[in-house]
Amino acid sequence: MTLRMPKLTVWRVIFAAIMLAGLYATYLRVFYGLGGSTNLSDKFPWGLWIGFDVMCGVALAAGGFTLVAIVHIFNIRTYHPVLRPAILTAFLGYQLVVVGLLFDLGRPDRLWHPLVMWNPHSVMFEVAWCVTLYSIVLFLEFLPMVFERFGFHRPLAWIHKISVPLMILGVLLSTLHQSSLGTLFLIVPEKEYPLWYTPLLPLLFYVSAIAVGLAMTIFESWHSSRAFGRALELPLLASLGRVLAVVMSVYLWIRFLDMAHRGVFGLLKIPRIETWLFFLEIGLMVVPTILLYRAKVRMRPGALYSCAVMVVFSFIANRLNVGITGLEAGSGVHYIPKWSEAAVTLAIVAAGFAIFRVFAHYFPVFEAHSHESSHETADSKEEDPVAVG
């Protein structure tokens, strides 16, 4: 028997390094507590693990509910080929969010407490319930991929029977907790920098989750087409790009109106870190939005991909600004994550990529008939207009 060494590639080396660092950071977290593994303090109790792992994690997993709504509720079947990867991302995403939470909670062994000890006045309580229930929904939405792989037809039929109420439930739960992550910060009016503090935070978080969900779908398809040598569903993705441009425009317009009504444009003249971060965030949103309105950009895979990446980064910037940097001045603390916080976060992200890849390799994520439909539409030069129904 010959033992085959896995091929040594740059990416594998980087991956191994990240995982080792993450492992050591985990050791610190377990044996030296939050004090030994983070730069958190009494005046700055939430850091990277909440700001990125939880807040960005949930947003990045929003493709699941967005595409379920588009494909199954609005019944726009054209997008079916990208539905499964979106559900898989969402499913993995939420698992990783929980992993992040286990690192962050002072008492991870009590993760289940909100399920039995209630406080309906708490946004966190609501988020805990929604995330738990939605994880179950995602699991059920994801199961068919497993059943198909192993040819379990009977359970497949059962799931199909409950699929419509299940999907509606999933969209509702997502609506609630995606927006609630914004509501979390309504309680800190005196700490959150006014460029970000607005009573509209829940609405903004919700609309942006839809945008991130769409962008992530484009992002995944591009990556998996390269990884698996699969034909890119370009016309399809290009039309998703169109939807993305519209959602982004709506978001930016709400953001503009909100700032106008609150009269905070004057703040933009103050040269301080918050101003620069704000411009960075908004810039990353505006540029791809404008670009996506051009057919040329949408039909070029590289350009479309870059736009999606910019959108994703713009909202990562947004979540970090709301959850971390926007709170620093108001909390009177300057927070820089410790290396171990970053190491854990990186390891979680890397693990996410790896698990997705393994899964997509062994299970029917990118389905066979995805090729059919991409062929069908491939000959029409510009994408189908998004005809509803």
Next chain:
Amino acid sequence: MSKAILYDSTLCIGCKSCEGACAERWGLPYNDKIAAEENISAHKLTTVETHGDRFSRRLCMNCQQPACVSVCPVGALQKTSLGPVTYDQEKCMGCRYCMQACPFQVPSYEWEARLPRMRKCNMCYERQVEGKVTACSEACPVGATKTGNRDELIAEAQQRINDNPSQYNPKIYGIKEVGGTSVLFLSAVPFAQIGLRTNVPLEPLPDTTWRVLELLPDVVSTGAVLLGGIWWVSNRRSEVEKAEGKRK
């Protein structure tokens, strides 16, 4: 009857007796080194601050409508009818939302502990249940910290201002701040000069999130009807298309 603490900065001599009494009551170590710390933390739940030649105290304000109580996902924090805001360490999961939400940045965390707890002053809840005053009030040699019924203390504070208008900044801190607190302050100078927070909102903070949370049943029911309806309409269309033999 809701209890409160009245702290009169003009009377305080900075002897830190309250700190020592508080440490003793919680079973926390207290020595010269800890006495010199001017921050509250998990091992020092109240502190006397020096602001030039004046003093001020920091301790949990035990708000009338506490943000921490409203945000705690497991209900570990409770506002008792007696006044104190209590904490149940057996429920706490360590999410630290209470710390994030507190406008006074009072809750502290045992960052170094393997099984950490949140720590904060609870106005000597178990002493007050027995009708005793707080440990800090009892220890104060000059009556700068006093425990009593909240409305009586407010009346008394107002009386002190009226009797000696030249000695007092004519306001009581804690009547309106974040909807009212159970710790009230008197000062000779504007409150910001003795380190009190003057940027806190006057509305009770739980309202900010409740305004959104209370919409939840509406959002869910409307959303369910809307999504179900959309599905019904769009699905009907594809049924018709199928029946007409048109391939989608």
